[in-house]
Amino acid sequence: MIEDTGLRDLHKIVVINPKGGCGKSTLATNVASTFARRGAFPTLVDCDPNGFSMRWLEKRTDKRPPIFGIEAYDISDGPAEPISARVPEESKTIIFDLPAAITSGQLIEFTYLADSLLVPVMPSAVDVYSATRFIAELLLNRQLDRRDKKLAIVANRVRRNTKSYRMLQRFLTSLKIPVIAEFRDSQNFVAAMDEGIGVCELPPYRIRNDIGQINALMKWLERRPALDGEQPEAEPLSEDRLSDEQRMELIAAAAYRRAEERGFQGGDPSLDWAEAEREVDATYKRHTT
Numbered sequence: 001m002i003e004d005t006g007l008r009d010l011h012k013i014v015v016i017n018p019k020g021g022c023g024k025s026t027l028a029t030n031v032a033s034t035f036a037r038r039g040a041f042p043t044l045v046d047c048d049p050n051g052f053s054m055r056w057l058e059k060r061t062d063k064r065p066p067i068f069g070i071e072a073y074d075i076s077d078g079p080a081e082p083i084s085a086r087v088p089e090e091s092k093t094i095i096f097d098l099p100a101a102i103t104s105g106q107l108i109e110f111t112y113l114a115d116s117l118l119v120p121v122m123p124s125a126v127d128v129y130s131a132t133r134f135i136a137e138l139l140l141n142r143q144l145d146r147r148d149k150k151l152a153i154v155a156n157r158v159r160r161n162t163k164s165y166r167m168l169q170r171f172l173t174s175l176k177i178p179v180i181a182e183f184r185d186s187q188n189f190v191a192a193m194d195e196g197i198g199v200c201e202l203p204p205y206r207i208r209n210d211i212g213q214i215n216a217l218m219k220w221l222e223r224r225p226a227l228d229g230e231q232p233e234a235e236p237l238s239e240d241r242l243s244d245e246q247r248m249e250l251i252a253a254a255a256y257r258r259a260e261e262r263g264f265q266g267g268d269p270s271l272d273w274a275e276a277e278r279e280v281d282a283t284y285k286r287h288t289t
């Protein structure tokens with residue numbers, strides 16, 4: 001188990017999404033290298049037995065601003081020594097690169113632990129459906145309180161004008177979950193990964209279309225949730241009324257189920273969404289009349 005005690009003074013950034021290959025390690029390594037360039041000596045914790053982040057770190061030369069690496073592959077049984085004991089004192093930021101396969105216990109644990117919870121999402125129909133289901137799951141199981149503003153989406157390998165990406169935006173807007181950056185589908189991310197660096201460390205002329213998004217991501221991360229001021233009071237819910245958020249959560253889950261039932265083949269995500277809306281509204285109406 002990851003012990004929160006001892007990690008208390010650190011900004012804990014957790015990169016999470018149960019969908020494989022959506023860009024968790026790419027995002028985690030880019031966050032780490034950008035903090036490093038800003039002189040923050042971040043700690044990168046690789047929780048994935050594939051060791052993608054650690055291999056990236058091994059490629060990083062001494063000429064680059066340092067990043068401290070911790071292997072924590074066996075997050076189910078816990079590392080031999082608590083992570084907090086291994087984080088260098090100078091390090092004020094810790095980034096967890098999670099594997100796709102995590103247990104529901106680990107999901108709860110990391111959701112609680114995080115100050116910032118980053119979910120990279122690719123705009124393919126399958127990825128969007130699983131992201132909406134994942135977020136709906138987080139919210140429905142009350143593992144996450146939306147009001148603490150620690151959850152944000154990074155859209156990865158973006159092609160903006162796809163139906164599925166518009167569906168994701170609609171879902172997130174209704175839940176007030178911000179998309180804080182949009183990464184292009186670009187060889188820059190692949191090249192940086194190969195060299196043990198972040199995109200921000202590539203020559204400036206190569207990254208003029210990427211750096212704005214990296215900066216936007218860092219701007220959001222550098223706000224500390226605790227400093228964001230008073231949290232708004234929870235809106236009281238009357239027993240027979242579904243809040244907008246609850247309605248959206250149910251619609252997301254219903255839309256996902258539709259796509260899942262046909263094996264994500266064919267179909268139309270917008271149509272799924274519209275039918276899910278009708279289904280949820282009809283069911284809800286039946287309950288209240």
Ligand SMILES: Nc1ncnc2c1ncn2[C@@H]1O[C@H](COP(=O)(O)OP(=O)(O)OP(=O)(O)O)[C@@H](O)[C@H]1O
Pocket residue numbers: 019020021022023024025026027048052098099100156157183184185186187189190193
């Ligand atoms: N914005 C991008 N542009 C181009 N290629 C990308 C981008 N983001 C990720 N990739 C590539 O996609 C692949 C998967 O990315 P990555 O390993 O970061 O995903 P992951 O979520 O960590 O995967 P896993 O679930 O297996 O841990 C990698 O080959 C990576 O280089």
Ligand SMILES: [Mg+2]
Pocket residue numbers: 024025026048052097098099
């Ligand atoms: Mg990974």
